[in-house]
Amino acid sequence: MNIWIKDLSFSYPNFTLKVKDLSFEGEKITSIVGPNGAGKSTLLKCIGMINPVSKGSIFINGKDISEIKGTKRAQLIAYVPQEQTSIFNFSIIDFVLLGRTPYLNFLSKPSHKDIERAEEALRFVGIKNWKGRGILEISSGERRLVLIARTIVQEPEIFLLDEPTSFLDPKHEFEIMELIKNLSKKMGKTVILTLHNLELAVKYSDNLIFMKEGEIIGSGKTSDILNEDILEKVYDLKMKIVEIDGKKIILR
Amino acid sequence: MNGRLNKRKIAFIFIFFLPLFLGLISLLIGSYPIGIKDVIKTLLSIFSSNNEIPDVYRDIILKIRLPRIILALFVGASLSVSGASLQALFRNPLVNEYILGISSGAAFGASLSIVFFGKNFPVEISSFIFAFIAFFSVLLISKGTGSDIISLLLTGVIVSTFFTALLTLVEFLASPYSLQSLFFWLMGSLSVAGWREVGYSLPFMLAGILVLSLYGWRMNILSLGDEEARALGLNVKLEKIIIMLTTTLVTSSAISSAGIIGWIGLIIPHISRMIFGVENSVVIPASALIGASFLLIADDFSRGIASFEIPVGIFTSLIGIPFFIYFLKRSGKIWS
Numbered sequence: 001m002n003i004w005i006k007d008l009s010f011s012y013p014n015f016t017l018k019v020k021d022l023s024f025e026g027e028k029i030t031s032i033v034g035p036n037g038a039g040k041s042t043l044l045k046c047i048g049m050i051n052p053v054s055k056g057s058i059f060i061n062g063k064d065i066s067e068i069k070g071t072k073r074a075q076l077i078a079y080v081p082q083e084q085t086s087i088f089n090f091s092i093i094d095f096v097l098l099g100r101t102p103y104l105n106f107l108s109k110p111s112h113k114d115i116e117r118a119e120e121a122l123r124f125v126g127i128k129n130w131k132g133r134g135i136l137e138i139s140s141g142e143r144r145l146v147l148i149a150r151t152i153v154q155e156p157e158i159f160l161l162d163e164p165t166s167f168l169d170p171k172h173e174f175e176i177m178e179l180i181k182n183l184s185k186k187m188g189k190t191v192i193l194t195l196h197n198l199e200l201a202v203k204y205s206d207n208l209i210f211m212k213e214g215e216i217i218g219s220g221k222t223s224d225i226l227n228e229d230i231l232e233k234v235y236d237l238k239m240k241i242v243e244i245d246g247k248k249i250i251l252r
Numbered sequence: 253m254n255g256r257l258n259k260r261k262i263a264f265i266f267i268f269f270l271p272l273f274l275g276l277i278s279l280l281i282g283s284y285p286i287g288i289k290d291v292i293k294t295l296l297s298i299f300s301s302n303n304e305i306p307d308v309y310r311d312i313i314l315k316i317r318l319p320r321i322i323l324a325l326f327v328g329a330s331l332s333v334s335g336a337s338l339q340a341l342f343r344n345p346l347v348n349e350y351i352l353g354i355s356s357g358a359a360f361g362a363s364l365s366i367v368f369f370g371k372n373f374p375v376e377i378s379s380f381i382f383a384f385i386a387f388f389s390v391l392l393i394s395k396g397t398g399s400d401i402i403s404l405l406l407t408g409v410i411v412s413t414f415f416t417a418l419l420t421l422v423e424f425l426a427s428p429y430s431l432q433s434l435f436f437w438l439m440g441s442l443s444v445a446g447w448r449e450v451g452y453s454l455p456f457m458l459a460g461i462l463v464l465s466l467y468g469w470r471m472n473i474l475s476l477g478d479e480e481a482r483a484l485g486l487n488v489k490l491e492k493i494i495i496m497l498t499t500t501l502v503t504s505s506a507i508s509s510a511g512i513i514g515w516i517g518l519i520i521p522h523i524s525r526m527i528f529g530v531e532n533s534v535v536i537p538a539s540a541l542i543g544a545s546f547l548l549i550a551d552d553f554s555r556g557i558a559s560f561e562i563p564v565g566i567f568t569s570l571i572g573i574p575f576f577i578y579f580l581k582r583s584g585k586i587w588s
Contacts, residue, residue, distance in 0.1 A: 090472070
């Protein structure tokens with residue numbers, strides 16, 4: 001599964017995202033990093049066609065994703081927002097079941113098999129005792145896990161995760177990143193995420209995409225692309241990279 | 253959880269049969285006393301040629317009370333389903349058909365028909381057209397004005413006020429005779445209900461209630477917001493238009509046949525969520541069943557409590573609010 005973005009342009013008032021030519025391989029973890037307002041989430045939403053792309057193309061294995069519509073696209077790509085946006089206090093199992101929608105016939109409801117899948121996904125992400133609890137009654141860390149469970153039952157090939165670790169304590173941060181690693185390494189899925197935390201991005205990502213002011217500054221394998229120059233260029237801040245036990249650590 | 257699920261199942265079975273039971277009881281209520289045996293005999297005479305039934309019974313039961321009861325059930329169901337759907341779609345517990353201008357538009361349309369067009373132009377069609385114009389004006393004006401829900405609510409209030417002003421103008425220009433029937437209708441009353449009203453509006457209300465009930469699961473997705481709904485494969489624009497048109501249709505059909513009956517579209521969906529949880533494929537049909545029973549009870553009070561008829565809207569508030577407070581105190585967290 002390869003992803004290729006060509007001549008992409010997407011605008012909000014006072015902001016334009018421009019990607020001339022960006023490609024990266026699938027079945028890996030790719031993190032989009034950069035300062036606030038760089039356009040990380042916008043790019044992620046363009047890849048998922050959540051932002052309707054009017055200019056340029058995104059190809060997945062050579063196929064233009066604008067040609068893949070509705071439920072077919074939802075069976076291929078799943079999106080995890082920064083924070084769940086439900087206004088209703090859905091039971092956790094009902095919330096996860098919403099992920100089965102791309103497989104349901106129009107106007108039908110999930111079956112017993114779908115419920116089994118949802119329970120399995122909850123076990124996979126490590127949520128215990130979900131019965132009788134509502135989505136608005138759990139901690140934000142647990143909510144992220146439930147959101148990921150919802151995308152697992154969506155059975156996509158590509159997972160898009162927008163800032164999956166923001167506002168989480170180190171324990172939940174670790175749990176989420178290990179889960180993301182499992183999605184890629186154990187399930188062989190393509191994972192693309194935006195991250196603020198550079199250390200996490202370096203530790204877990206196979207590929208990095210650096211962004212600033214709506215443009216791609218650099219991209220490539222983490223081991224190849226990560227250097228002090230690109231960090232300074234992207235963040236306007238001098239940072240030092242040291243290697244301890246073969247692992248790159250960023251010092252500020 | 254199983255205990256709670258079973259309780260909900262029992263509660264759903266209860267509300268499923270409640271409208272039928274209340275419908276039968278309501279046939280007994282009225283200024284002319286008719287016993288239960290005679291009511292049943294009269295009802296059964298529809299299917300047989302029983303000539304023993306006095307004509308007065310046939311007239312009262314079959315021509316006056318039965319169409320009124322059927323209309324009360326469907327108007328109550330329509331307003332409740334419409335409120336539940338709009339709250340899910342616009343992700344706000346305050347939203348209902350009044351705040352979005354649908355009711356004022358429908359009321360203005362109906363008043364035009366009553367006062368100026370007479371029988372030349374069916375009140376249902378005029379009501380639907382202006383309900384549609386009002387609702388889509390609200391959506392168009394509020395679009396792209398920044399804070400979505402606040403501008404939507406504000407625009408709804410403004411458009412409602414505009415159509416209420418137009419309605420007042422119609423009242424001002426109406427002849428004394430048509431003004432009397434307009435006032436009666438505006439107070440919200442099922443007293444004019446006959447088989448004509450049932451025949452004109454029931455097919456639309458029934459179709460709308462069914463469509464919205466079947467749409468329940470997809471409303472769950474739409475209630476997550478546009479981005480997540482799109483990510484889950486929904487054609488957000490199309491599905492929203494279908495739901496909005498259907499709610500406009502059921503609301504205007506209800507209003508054109510029963511006038512403006514307040515509160516139901518706001519409180520019944522909340523009561524339904526307090527009992528059955530928030531999953532919309534349950535909440536929407538449950539709202540229909542509870543709303544149907546609720547309006548019928550209110551109408552029974554309206555025609556049975558005094559020798560003269562009291563506007564039903566008074567009872568929807570008087571009965572609805574204590575119920576609402578009771579369930580509010582007992583229920584857990586529902587909205588974010």
